[in-house]
Amino acid sequence: MPLPDANKKSPRVYTNLQNLDLDNVTFANIQSTGNPIAVEEMNEDEMRRLVLVNLARLVTAGEWTGLLEAGGGGDWNVNLPEDFGASGYVRYVINSYPPYGIGTTATELWSTSNNMDKVFFWPFMAPESGDVAEMGIEITSASSEANDIKVGIYSTVAASGGPDTLLGYGQFDSESVAAVYDTSLSETVTLVKGTQYWIGLTRSTAEIACTFRAIQLFYGPAVAPSDSPNVNGNSRMWRLSNSDLTLPSSPTLTDMYPNNLNQPAISLKIT
Secondary structure, eight states: OOOTTOOSOOTTHHHHHTTOOGGGOOHHHHHHHHTTOOSSGGGHHHHHHHHHHHHHHHHHTSSSOOTTSOSSTTOOOOOOOSOOSSTTOOOEEGGGSTTTOOSOEEEEEOOSSGGGSSEEEEEEEOSSOEEEEEEEEEEEEOOSSOOEEEEEEEEEOTTTOSEEEEEEEEEEEOSSSEEEEESSOSSOOEEOTTOEEEEEEEESSTTOOOEEEEEOGGGSOOOSOOSOSSGGGSOSEEEETTOOSSOOSSOOGGGEEEEOOOEEOOEEEEO
16 A cells, blocks of 8 residues: 555665565665665655655564564563673572562561462563573571472463463572572573563472562562552562462463562572
């Protein structure tokens, strides 16, 4: 369909680019096509066509993610550096990064009450592409007896935005106060920068408490709906109702309930 009031024939723009798909059009194609077009009234239609093609190029396969890709996680770019000048800067505390995280930390008691013996979920955006070489948590108050903490990484359901499939998990001993790391996850987990994933976390022993380094509840963004306008009612986690003390392979969002807890801080090395 031609531009309004335009000559239906495109002597240059559509003629030069007619055999290219939008996802294959490059800036060089646009540049070479547009370079001879003079800025004058008789070329106005061709200039408008050129702008239209370039806009479509950007939306589909250029600097923007758009029409040729399905919706869901993966459209948002964290845009953090992948190389660091010092060897010490190697870990991402993933719930400190946007859009879901903040940098203010606290501690969180893994309560002895029965409703804590569930799996808790919260989302994060991958800050870098690559395999997860290490996962870490910090125990700030130890368990009184054996109580392994399992932390899983889940993919995202494109349609709902909820957690989808368990990709792999790390396991941690909580019987001593320390920053603890797992360098051998259950499976190789490969992340794609800017794609949404979920953390799932549970403990192995019912009613055994420990305390984590956590992200402060009051400053973090809500990731679950709330029944209250009060800021404390904006839930920071989802709680799975029908799975006790084990990470499910494919959780169901309809079986989850909002939970207003500090998120234990999770660090990742990505290589």
